Amino acid sequence: MLFNSINFALFLPIVYILYWYATKGNLRLQNILLLVSSYFFYACWDWRFLFLLIFSTSLDYFTGIKIHGAANKRKKLFWLWLSIGINLGFLGVFKYYNFFAESFSEGLSLLGLKANLGSLQVILPVGISFYTFHGLSYVFDLYNNRIKPERNFIDYSVFVSFFPLLVAGPIERATHLLPQILKKREFNYIKAVDGLRQILWGLFKKIVIADNCAEFANTIFNNSSDYSGSTLVLGALFFAFQIYCDFSGYSDIALGTARLFGIDLLRNFAFPYFSRDIAEFWRRWHISLSSWFRDYLYIPLGGSKGGMWMKVRNTFIIFLVSGFWHGANWTFIIWGALNAIYFLPLLLTSKNRNNLETVAQGKYFPTFKELFMMLLTFSLTVFAWIFFRAESVGHALSYISEIFSPSLFSLPKFGGMKRAMTLTILIAVFLLVEWLGRENQYALAKLGLSWKRPMRYAMYYSILIAIFYFSGQDQQFIYFQF
């Protein structure tokens, strides 16, 4: 069930009404309802993978208790590695087996040897990377004595499977989400209104911007050899907006939905395209994953304590792993490596924590320098997205080489130019709203709150009409495949 589907538009009010009315505020009943709804939500994709989800949940629940109760460190480690091994084993089989098998065979063939490990015809279970990392963060935190194990299986299962975050995050932490699941939740008017506004903005981003950009990005990327360099640049730009609006739109809907149930999820995006350097970009893009890697990989590897060499090594490791997390393809690894290379000068000059505040805070316009830095960072990011979007490394390289050809200076030409112009205007409006709201949790968070109700409602209706009229062809959320 997609957030942007009519099915979800019916599912959500039903769960909402049952949650606040049928359970009469009983926490146990509320959590049971959330779990049943979440499993139903997940089963709408493929009910068979529900068993995998339940198994993964049970594994971390059980090993969590064992880690906490272990008599010594050796036993703790055993249970920790058991959980890591099985979790990553599943991830490996479902997501990476074919990649490793093919890469191994290709590697051997380069040496003149022949090996065919075969390939598995497996479907990637939706959200497996997300709920696996979710569960892993729980056992890591238990191992590090940051939390106590949750002994109520239902409550723990809600933590793993809460439907707004189940298939594409944000990747929650037990320290943040579990206490909210265990605590009696009161309805909060302001929170609920805010949730609805965030859902509305998320839908606009996904349906109006991302899905329409997808149409052009897909056409241009899928037939890149037919287009001029200037058109390919446009294709990359459309993809940059597609992926941002797709994923941040999803996150907005997830956060808004959770807020309707009185639960706050981790923020996942903070206007990353207004970043002045790549370090700032990574503090603002997919925040829950970046911070996951920081806390459970970068810091355990020594973080930035062991001198410059260790900093550089660890930075490369997390970027490469982050790339690999996205998918079993060399394109993602190169995308990760490119970002690490972008990051390197900042790291070497210790400027990676220069831009911690929002750009042009309290002002309408950025300075010329800020604008230049933002454009430069955005350009670097768009360049890296080419690898992320391309089907293969060869495809990405041919795409880039065509960009840097004389045809870069020709006028872009592709089918649907008129629609592309309309889309460009929509993107401009979107960027304007994002810019005006960049100091808030999401762009629409405070827009119009001080207006009179008819004006405010007019704004909401206008967004709804835009969603109705401009909705693109139904597209899956990009991050579902990860």
Place this chain on the structure above:
Amino acid sequence: MRKFNFRLLVFSLPVIGLLWPLDYFLSYNLKKSNEYPGELEVMNDIYNGNLNCDIAVYGSSRAWTQFNPIIMENSLRMNVYNFGIDGHNFWIQYLRHLEYIKHNKKPKLIILVVDIFSLQKRMDLNEPIQFMPYMLWNKNIREYTSSYKYLNKLEYYIPLIRYAGKRNTLNTAIKNISRSSKDSKKYRNKGYKGMVREWTDDFDKAKAEMKQYNIVLDTASITLFDRFINECRALNIKLMFVYTPEYIDGQKFVSNRKDVFDIYKWYAKKYNLVFLDYSSDELSFKKELFYNASHLNSKGADLFTYKLTSDLKNIDAIGTATMRASILN
């Protein structure tokens, strides 16, 4: 919470309240469309319920561009309507038949134009705009179009949402607001539109690029085909098959062409139906009568219609005499 729910209701009421009127408004204006390929005109005629035809021609574009009802009417002194539907196989042709029978007087004779693709089933719903104004709470349309990857099940029940994001459809409906449905010139005449076109080089290009291909027969469509024949018998409607002229060079592409033909022959024999096959007729050798390998131009269509009409008279297809199986090869 009461305040929140109340305000949410106040906000939602205009949206919910406008669903039906807006749906009606868009559907009403959409029905005025007279654009290529004119499918909505045929749907309008069907749902208006005023069709009083003796002969109904069913089929794909090989029906709507090749059977001129006016020639048939003048010669046979009977009412004829061409229900040919662009780009659809028998599956959707049957839906059109169902709706026609449901809303109108049944015909005396149905001429079913069978072709090599009739018993295939395409994946996409071609020209979906024709179903849009009529599909809300329409059981038949839901049953026969829901297997195509185009519409969500709920779109058959909840007003307006099927128009979401269908920008071309919405623009057409909006453009039609000022247009009167009575005044607008129709694209088709009794479901027919002759194509005043010359032979294109599409076929030569295809010939150069394509190898032979196999028609994948759809089991459900074959079952439906059988059901249709039996339903016609039960309703006492005479049925005959026609295979229209097809440019001779274009007949080599399909590797299992004979198998497909055998199915039609088998059904014709089993149910004692007339099957007129013009694929080897002299018309099929005249390139100047076609605009592509499987479609006659208007000149070819007229010649073919005259020929067919004459044959219908000869075999007494609509007369009272008992029909014999007449399989002409």
